[in-house]
Amino acid sequence: MKSIRICLAACLLLAWQAGPARAESGTAPHGPAGLGNDISWPQCGADLPAPPPFAIVGVNGGRPDTANPCLAAQLAWAGQSAEAADGTPAAVYVNTAATGPAESLWWPAGNTYGETAVSNPYGLCDGTASPACAYVHGYAMAATSAGILAAAGQDIHRMWWLDVEFGNSWLWDKAVNAAELEGMTAYLQGAGVEVGIYSTGYQFNEIAGDVSPGSNLYKLQNWLAGPDSAESAEEYCGAPPLTPGGTVTTTQFTENDLDYNYRCPADVPAPAPQPAAPAPQPEQLRSSRYMELYAAPIS
Numbered sequence: 001m002k003s004i005r006i007c008l009a010a011c012l013l014l015a016w017q018a019g020p021a022r023a024e025s026g027t028a029p030h031g032p033a034g035l036g037n038d039i040s041w042p043q044c045g046a047d048l049p050a051p052p053p054f055a056i057v058g059v060n061g062g063r064p065d066t067a068n069p070c071l072a073a074q075l076a077w078a079g080q081s082a083e084a085a086d087g088t089p090a091a092v093y094v095n096t097a098a099t100g101p102a103e104s105l106w107w108p109a110g111n112t113y114g115e116t117a118v119s120n121p122y123g124l125c126d127g128t129a130s131p132a133c134a135y136v137h138g139y140a141m142a143a144t145s146a147g148i149l150a151a152a153g154q155d156i157h158r159m160w161w162l163d164v165e166f167g168n169s170w171l172w173d174k175a176v177n178a179a180e181l182e183g184m185t186a187y188l189q190g191a192g193v194e195v196g197i198y199s200t201g202y203q204f205n206e207i208a209g210d211v212s213p214g215s216n217l218y219k220l221q222n223w224l225a226g227p228d229s230a231e232s233a234e235e236y237c238g239a240p241p242l243t244p245g246g247t248v249t250t251t252q253f254t255e256n257d258l259d260y261n262y263r264c265p266a267d268v269p270a271p272a273p274q275p276a277a278p279a280p281q282p283e284q285l286r287s288s289r290y291m292e293l294y295a296a297p298i299s
Contacts, residue, residue: 035230036081036261038093038252044070049258051080054088056161056261059148060095063168064141065106067148075154091159093198094145097168098137098180100129108136113143119186122179129171131179138183146191160188161223164199164207174209178217181208185216196221196249197242204242211243218245223261227253230262237264 037049040058055078061068068074078090101107109127111120118139122132146156162184170177181197188195197204197220211217222242227233236251251262 034263036083036263038259038261039074039077040093041068041070043074044068048074048077051077051082053081054083054090054261054263055081056091056093058094058163059092059145062095064095064097065144066095071148072152072154075152089155089158091161092149093161093163094142094184095168096138096141096162096164096181096184098134098171098177099169100171100176101127101133106137106140108133108140111136113140116143118183121182129173129176131176134171134176134179135183135186138180138185139187140183141180142184142187146188156191157193159194159196161196161198164197165203166207170207174207178208178211178215182216185220189216194221196223197246198223198225198252199242200224200226201240201242213245215243218243220246221249222246223250223252224248225252227251227262229253229255230260233260233262237262 034053036054036056037052038056038058039046039048041061057071057074057078058068059071060066075090078084081090084090099105099107107127108125111118111125111132113136118136120132120135122130122135125133125136127133149156162181164181185195197217199207199222201224208217220243224236224239224242226239227236230253233251233253237248239248239251241248249264251264253260253262
């Protein structure tokens with residue numbers, strides 16, 4: 001069997017070691033009204049702002065198979081948002097990763113998860129680092145996250161975002177990574193929830209590559225990271241979507257150690273502004289085994 005080459009993050013996000021993000025009172029950014037916030041396990045124990053117009057909460061504790069230890073408390077905070085008060089539950093996001101058949105980590109060897117038969121567009125999973133097995137793995141990771149939310153006493157029927165970034169492990173084969181995300185999407189859509197993708201254009205392309213019209217990722221909503229201010233968050237609504245058929249509906253920027261989110265209007269004026277080209281990325285580490293890394297914060 002060929003050795004598995006897994007793409008790992010180039011750094012361990014040392015900025016996190018200073019502690020969880022803490023919002024400073026009276027320091028909300030200037031810009032458009034109605035900005036939301038997103039939080040997750042790095043904000044455990046943090047001083048959170050007053051409930052915003054809308055909120056997004058991370059389900060996992062950094063990897064797809066882990067739980068945010070503050071999930072219930074953070075969802076209670078998000079439940080006080082104006083949107084939740086109007087009857088729309090707070091959205092959630094989940095970590096994503098493709099590990100391949102690495103030692104000590106579960107990887108499927110067939111088209112089943114537990115007692116559930118998974119309808120697989122890639123054929124039969126044979127236990128290898130193939131699109132067929134990645135699809136089943138993604139399906140299972142989404143099911144696990146849905147179980148975590150349900151165990152917290154929460155209805156899973158809300159908006160779900162797939163957090164796709166370098167902070168978790170990915171295989172060098174982009175088709176396998178894309179199949180992982182497709183499997184997650186298939187489970188969630190089958191459960192009757194809406195699904196979107198969170199990433200930057202550069203990271204998503206490096207991880208999943210080009211997405212074809214036949215993929216269930218093709219027309220998903222997009223939540224773009226990358227803006228550095230409220231003003232540029234508005235401009236990013238006109239940036240290219242992560243997939244050709246996607247729609248940029250939300251953008252994100254960070255200020256005063258807290259993530260802010262902007263909801264894009266239905267009609268974005270032309271011409272669409274383009275985000276600045278990313279700086280050259282360092283060569284990624286290569287390994288035949290999965291390394292546990294803290295997942296990048298959703299910022």
